[in-house]
Amino acid sequence: MSEPDHREPTPLEKNQAVAEWLEFQLRQVRKRIRELQVQDEQERRRRAAAYAAQRWKIQPQRSNATALLHRGNCTLYPTDAGYISREDAMVALAEPDIQPCEICWPDTGLLS
Numbered sequence: 001m002s003e004p005d006h007r008e009p010t011p012l013e014k015n016q017a018v019a020e021w022l023e024f025q026l027r028q029v030r031k032r033i034r035e036l037q038v039q040d041e042q043e044r045r046r047r048a049a050a051y052a053a054q055r056w057k058i059q060p061q062r063s064n065a066t067a068l069l070h071r072g073n074c075t076l077y078p079t080d081a082g083y084i085s086r087e088d089a090m091v092a093l094a095e096p097d098i099q100p101c102e103i104c105w106p107d108t109g110l111l112s
């Protein structure tokens with residue numbers, strides 16, 4: 001019968017235990033970092049969507065279609081750049097060769 005393990009851990013065993021603990025902590029920290037990165041990305045998208053919702057965008061004229069004014073978050077003309085302000089959208093709507101999109105109704109609340 002071997003004696004129950006009441007002896008002091010050896011330096012090797014102590015260091016192995018510390019390494020295991022540190023590796024556990026590192027896994028926890030990396031997991032937390034991934035969670036925070038996901039949160040950051042969600043927040044960034046939320047801000048971008050909120051920003052787009054308050055802007056407008058112009059889809060350039062093509063050979064057989066007039067230029068269209070869209071709300072910034074209209075999915076018919078996806079773009080992440082080139083948003084225009086409310087004032088510019090009002091100016092654009094007054095242009096005879098720019099029509100409001102019939103899906104997102106960019107002129108609702110704009111000219112009233």
Ligand SMILES: [Zn+2]
Pocket residue numbers: 069070071074075076077101102103104105
């Ligand atoms: Zn639209």
